[in-house]
Amino acid sequence: xxxxxxxxxxxxxxxxxxxxxxxxxxxxxxxxxxxxxxxxxxxxxxxxxxxxxxxxxxxxxxxxxxxxxxxxxxxxxxxxxxxxxxxxxxxxxxxxxxxxxxxxxxxxxxxxxxxxxxxxxxxxxxxxxxxxxxxxxxxxxxxxxxxxxxxxxxxxxxxxxxxxxxxxxxxxxxxxxxxxxxxxxxxxxxxxxxxxxxxxxxxxxxxxxxxxxxxxxxxxxxxxxxxxxxxxxxxxxxxxxxxxxxxxxxxxxxxxxxxxxxxxxxxxxxxxxxxxxxxxxxxxxxxxxxxxxxxxxxxxxxxxxxxxxxxxxxxxxxxxxxxxxxxxxxxxxxxxxxxxxxxxxxxxxxxxxxxxxxxxxxxxxxxxxxxxxxxxxxxxxxxxxxxxxxxxxxxxxxxxxxxxxxxxxxxxxxxxxxxxxxxxxxxxxxxxxxxxxxxxxxxxxxxxxxxxxxxxxxxxxxxxxxxxxxxxxxxxxxxxxxxxxxxxxx
Amino acid sequence: xxxxxxxxxxxxxxxxxxxxxxxxxxxxxxxxxxxxxxxxxxxxxxxxxxxxxxxxxxxxxxxxxxxxxxxxxxxxxxxxxxxxxxxxxxxxxxxxxxxxxxxxxxxxxxxxxxxxxxxxxxxxxxxxxxxxxxxxxxxxxxxxxxxxxxxxxxxxxxxxxxxxxxxxxxxxxxxxxxxxxxxxxxxxxxxxxxxxxxxxxxxxxxxxxxxxxxxxxxxxxxxxxxxxxxxxxxxxxxxxxxxxxxxxxxxxxxxxxxxxxxxxxxxxxxxxxxxx
Numbered sequence: 001x002x003x004x005x006x007x008x009x010x011x012x013x014x015x016x017x018x019x020x021x022x023x024x025x026x027x028x029x030x031x032x033x034x035x036x037x038x039x040x041x042x043x044x045x046x047x048x049x050x051x052x053x054x055x056x057x058x059x060x061x062x063x064x065x066x067x068x069x070x071x072x073x074x075x076x077x078x079x080x081x082x083x084x085x086x087x088x089x090x091x092x093x094x095x096x097x098x099x100x101x102x103x104x105x106x107x108x109x110x111x112x113x114x115x116x117x118x119x120x121x122x123x124x125x126x127x128x129x130x131x132x133x134x135x136x137x138x139x140x141x142x143x144x145x146x147x148x149x150x151x152x153x154x155x156x157x158x159x160x161x162x163x164x165x166x167x168x169x170x171x172x173x174x175x176x177x178x179x180x181x182x183x184x185x186x187x188x189x190x191x192x193x194x195x196x197x198x199x200x201x202x203x204x205x206x207x208x209x210x211x212x213x214x215x216x217x218x219x220x221x222x223x224x225x226x227x228x229x230x231x232x233x234x235x236x237x238x239x240x241x242x243x244x245x246x247x248x249x250x251x252x253x254x255x256x257x258x259x260x261x262x263x264x265x266x267x268x269x270x271x272x273x274x275x276x277x278x279x280x281x282x283x284x285x286x287x288x289x290x291x292x293x294x295x296x297x298x299x300x301x302x303x304x305x306x307x308x309x310x311x312x313x314x315x316x317x318x319x320x321x322x323x324x325x326x327x328x329x330x331x332x333x334x335x336x337x338x339x340x341x342x343x344x345x346x347x348x349x350x351x352x353x354x355x356x357x358x359x360x361x362x363x364x365x366x367x368x369x370x371x372x373x374x375x376x377x378x379x380x381x382x383x384x385x386x387x388x389x390x391x392x393x394x395x396x397x398x399x400x401x402x403x404x405x406x407x408x409x410x411x412x413x414x415x416x417x418x419x420x421x422x423x424x425x426x427x428x429x430x431x432x433x434x435x436x437x438x439x440x441x442x443x444x445x446x447x448x449x450x451x452x453x454x455x456x457x458x459x460x461x462x463x464x465x466x467x468x469x470x471x472x473x474x475x476x477x478x479x480x481x482x483x484x485x486x487x488x489x490x
Numbered sequence: 491x492x493x494x495x496x497x498x499x500x501x502x503x504x505x506x507x508x509x510x511x512x513x514x515x516x517x518x519x520x521x522x523x524x525x526x527x528x529x530x531x532x533x534x535x536x537x538x539x540x541x542x543x544x545x546x547x548x549x550x551x552x553x554x555x556x557x558x559x560x561x562x563x564x565x566x567x568x569x570x571x572x573x574x575x576x577x578x579x580x581x582x583x584x585x586x587x588x589x590x591x592x593x594x595x596x597x598x599x600x601x602x603x604x605x606x607x608x609x610x611x612x613x614x615x616x617x618x619x620x621x622x623x624x625x626x627x628x629x630x631x632x633x634x635x636x637x638x639x640x641x642x643x644x645x646x647x648x649x650x651x652x653x654x655x656x657x658x659x660x661x662x663x664x665x666x667x668x669x670x671x672x673x674x675x676x677x678x679x680x681x682x683x684x685x686x687x688x689x690x691x692x693x694x695x696x697x698x699x700x701x702x703x704x705x706x707x708x709x710x711x712x713x714x715x716x717x718x719x720x721x722x723x724x725x726x727x728x729x730x731x732x733x734x735x736x737x738x739x740x741x742x743x744x745x746x747x748x749x750x751x752x753x754x755x756x757x758x759x760x761x762x763x764x765x766x
Contacts (some may be wrong), residue, residue, distance in 0.1 A: 329625040330571060337573075337605055337616060345578075345606040349589040349599040361589050366603050377600050383593040391724035392594040392701065396555050397585030414694055424548070430687055432697040459698050463684035464548060487585060490555020490595060490701045490722070 009041040013103070043069070053097075054201050056259045058251065059299050060093060062208065063200040071119065073112060075198050080108075090126055100257045112198060113190030114138055117145035117164075131192075138190060139165040146186040152179050164190075205249070205303030207241070209233035216255050216296025220286050223252070223297065227286070228279045230302035235275035238304060244269025245304035250282050252289070253299040260289050264339045267367045268331040269310045277332060281339050334366050343367045351382035355437050357398065357486065360386055393435070393457070395467045395487025402484035405468065412474045412481075415456040419468065421485050426460035433457060434470075451481075457489065465489035515656045518563050521728025522720055525705075529676070530712040534560065536568070537656040538675035539649040543663050545681035545704070550584050550664050552682035555595065556703045556720075557662050558587075561628055562596030562727055564658050568627035572597075573620035575605040575613045576632035584664065596727030601627070610637035614644055621651035621659055628658045636665055646673040677709035683719055683732070700724055702732050 006026035015036070020029050029036055050066045057064045060083070063075035076089065083089035090106045097104045107118035107127040114134055118127045121141045129137045138145075141164050143156045156179070161167055164187075167175070172184055188194035209230045217223050227250065238244060246269065250262045264281045266272045282302075338346045346366040354360045360382070387393025407416035415431035433456030451472035459465045466488055472481040517533030519526050526532050534540065540560070544553040561572065574587065581587075589599035607613045613631045620629035629652075633640055640663070650673075652659045661674070686699035706717040721732040 329623050333573070333619060333623045333625075334603065336619060341605060341607055341612065341616075347604040347606065349602065349604075351589075357588075357590075361599075379589065379593045379599050383590050386590055387594075392591070392722075394591040394594065395551075395585070395588055396558060396591040396595065397551055398588035398591070399585045400582060410694070417695075428695070430685070430698050431695045457698055459685060461684070462548070463682040463702060463704075464551065465682070465685070465698060465701065487588060487591070488551035489591070489698075490552065490558070 046070075051201065052259070053257060055251075055261070056253060056257050057093070058202075058259070059210075059253050059301070060089065062204040062303070063198060065199060065201045067116065071116070073115070073198070075200065076108065086128055090128065094126060096257070109137075110134060111190055111192045112196050113147065113186060114192075116147060117141050117190060121145040134191065139163065139168065143167065146183070146190060148183060148186060152183060155179065156183075203305065205305055206307040207234060207237045207243070207245070207304040208301055209237065210299065210301040212299045213297070216298045218293045218296040220290055220293070223286055223293075223300070224279075224283045226300050227282045227302070228275075230300060231275040231279040231282065234302045234304055235273050235278060238273050238307075238310075242310055243304075243307045244310035245272040246306035246308070247304075248272060248278060248282075249303045249305060250285075251301045251303070252297045253301075254293075255295040255298050258292075258294070260292065262286075262288070265335070265343055265367055266331075267334050267338070269308055271331060271335060272304065273310065277335070281335060284336065284340055338365070338367050351377050351379060353382075353385070354440065355386060356440060357386075357394070357437070358400075359440075387435075390432075392489060396490045398467075398487035399485070402469070402486045405483050405485050407468075407483040415458055416468070416483065419458075419466075419483065419485075421466075426458075426464065426466070428458045429461055430459040431456050437469075455486070516567070518560075518567050518658070519728075520560065520563055521723065521726065522718070522731045524716075524718060524731050525707075525720070525729065528707060528714045528716050529710070534563070534658075535675045536564070536658045537652050537654075539645060539652050539659040539661060539673065541645075541661045541663060541672060541674045541677040541709075543677065543679050543708075544665070545679050545706070547665065549681050552701075552703055553662060553664070553680045554584075554587075555701055555722075556678075556680045556705065557630070557660055558592060558595045558597055559722060559729060561630060561660060563729075564628045564660075565597060565601060566727075568658075570601070570625050570627035572602050572627055573605060573616065573629045574602050574632075575607055575616040575620070575630070577609055577613055577634065578606045580632055580634055580664065581606065594724070595722070609639075610634055611639040614639055614648070617648060617659060617661075618651055621648060621655055621657050624655045624657065626657050628660060630660045630662065632662045632664070634664055637663075642671040642673060645671075649673040649675070672709065674709070675711050676707060679706040679708045680704070681706075686721075686733075 008020060008022055008024045008026060008029060010022055011020045018033060020033075026038065046069065047066075050068065050070070050072065054064045054066045054072050057072055057074055061074050061076050061079040065073050067073050076086070080086040080089045083092055086108050090108055094104050094106055105119050105122070105125045107115045107122060107129065109115035109118055109127075109129040110131050111134075114129060114137070118129060118137060118141070121144070122137065127137065142162060143164060143166075144153050146164065156162075167183075167187060176184055185194060189196045211226055211230055213226070217226060230250070234248070245266070247263060247265050250264075252260045252262075254260070262282060262285045264278070264285065266281075271277050334346055343365045347363045348366045350362045350364060352360055352362045383394065403421065405419045405421040408418040409416040415433055416428060418425060418427050420426070434454035435456075436452060436454050438452045439450055453469040453471055454473070455467060455469040457465065458468055467486045468483060469486055470481050470483055474481050515536035517529065517531040517535050519533040529535070542553055542557045544550050565572065576587075587604065589602070592599055592602070605616050607616055610633050613633055617629050617631040620626050648659050648661070681704040683702040683704045685702050687696035688699050689696045701722045703720050704717070705720045707715050709715070719732040720729045723730045
């Protein structure tokens with residue numbers, strides 16, 4: 001719907017026959033043919049479907065992308081022979097896409113621009129063009145085939161320049177002056193006089209193992225077998241090349257044009273070369289697609305990403321002076337935990353020089369094995385810096401966000417004698433403090449409290465120990481002191 | 491002549507029937523000899539499952555503190571990492587382990603790998619995986635007490651895996667569920683206990699001493715049970731038995747206060763002078 005009212009965005013074959021076309025006002029169409037079936041356009045859904053199809057097309061080449069709103073592009077360089085030649089490959093693709101209920105027009109050409117033009121404007125539904133025949137095929141096409149903006153196409157038409165042929169003999173300078181450099185650039189790209197970059201939907205893998213199945217696989221057990229073989233192939237490839245990968249992606253292609261990707265990450269390069277480990281990691285993830293096998297998977301690929309040169313003496317998660325430990329075993333465990341629960345949920349800690357309790361520790365994913373992770377941190381020095389000479393100045397359990405408590409204090413600037421937290425009242429018998437922690441002015445933002453905190457360690461009658469703080473100083477103007485509990489002690 | 495009984499063979503047969511690993515791992519001393527004496531071999535059995543429960547729902551912090559103190563003893567004796575698995579919702583409600591606080595209890599955060607699991611069942615899965623890995627020193631799991639995934643079978647699985655690899659498993663359950671069967675080597679019930687007061691001259695309130703716990707050994711495969719008042723010793727990073735009268739009236743002028751700076755404070759009535 002735009003300002004001129006509702007317009008048709010797409011028509012089916014029957015409507016096309018009756019003379020309806022995209023861009024036609026809906027009111028006109030209804031006047032001509034009152035029983036027209038109208039459905040609202042779902043651009044988002046169309047886009048999602050297109051992306052899904054592009055991913056599915058990765059079975060033909062790892063480089064695929066979408067040409068919105070209604071096209072796909074595949075970089076088939078060096079791929080056609082796997083399907084029995086270019087003609088055969090196009091036929092296979094066409095047949096498969098038609099089986100999904102789509103109307104398909106395909107073209108294979110030496111340039112992206114030419115393939116785009118021919119797929120949309122060539123007389124036949126399936127066109128193959130070589131370098132020699134490129135000129136003859138492109139010349140009769142309308143200028144709209146050149147991927148130009150709407151006003152440029154309209155202006156060209158007005159001047160009688162209807163076909164690409166009409167543009168070919170013309171001097172370039174006036175064309176640029178009149179229509180901008182885009183026209184000449186598109187023309188050059190279509191004829192291969194200017195290079196054009198192709199950015200695929202997902203980055204191409206460095207190594208790929210693939211398998212096609214005679215019969216679609218519908219059971220997890222069968223897929224596991226296939227994964228085993230793929231893992232073996234990929235690990236072999238990596239070992240031969242002297243490489244290791246940090247990420248491995250399994251793609252499963254379902255018969256009905258749906259594809260599923262499973263990513264697994266490895267903490268150590270060595271592990272990507274271990275077929276059994278890879279297969280195990282992947283098999284553990286297969287549970288997630290148990291209900292999505294549908295009509296079965298007909299092909300699978302296993303891709304290696306983030307490939308690096310592998311040095312055999314690489315070690316992970318070292319602790320100084322411990323020789324008997326096998327770091328490989330630990331890395332294996334971390335991989336499996338990370339792949340089951342997410343890399344962010346497998347955590348390691350690092351000290352951060354900040355007095356603010358919530359900022360003094362950094363949590364990192366255990367899979368990030370950067371050199372700093374291998375070094376040992378001096379936690380004792382860190383604790384001394386934070387809490388001074390006290391032996392237990394920091395709680396054993398800390399709340400992500402401090403919880404407010406109601407307090408009763410003898411004097412406004414001292415520790416409370418009673419406080420209520422989670423509907424339980426505690427009478428304080430012992431207290432240490434205050435420990436004053438001022439906010440870091442260089443990091444203050446709107447959401448956080450800008451008040452200085454006075455922390456108290458308190459113990460109730462039963463011996464439960466809490467870490468309370470007063471947010472804001474009592475005597476300072478503008479401060480509104482409130483009490484919070486930030487943690488509990490052992 | 492009567493054949494000599496082959497004790498070794500007999501032991502093996504018994505062990506096989508009990509499905510217990512023949513290798514025995516040296517036990518971990520807790521520091522307090524009264525506790526160690528009650529435990530077979532003079533300490534907490536390594537390569538076994540130990541359960542820790544709070545005496546009351548309010549004792550979760552004390553429970554966490556005591557179990558981490560036990561973990562520190564294991565870390566001292568065994569090399570390797572610790573897998574610390576806890577459900578994410580549990581961390582939100584009861585608080586997350588704070589590495590700086592763990593340092594004070596003798597656990598080096600560098601040797602910890604923490605897993606945030608979606609539910610109790612996944613904690614048990616991760617624990618089993620960790621126990622199969624001899625590169626670890628210990629596996630610590632935190633379970634909400636009402637978790638249905640943990641039953642006798644689950645405890646048996648953990649105990650057997652621990653026995654096979656020599657990795658010690660500590661299971662911290664946040665709710666008391668009395669009477670349920672377990673294959674754990676020991677089960678402990680932990681309650682908070684008042685610390686020894688530290689008195690500062692002129693202080694309004696006495697200060698906190700070293701953490702103390704009321705510790706009860708409620709189940710033990712070796713049979714001996716007991717209840718103790720245990721204190722944390724921050725110099726050796728281990729447990730000590732608390733003095734019999736731990737909560738006695740504080741003594742004025744304790745040693746710790748002797749070298750502290752002192753100031754005089756008075757509550758003088760405030761007065762103002764205005765000038766114009």
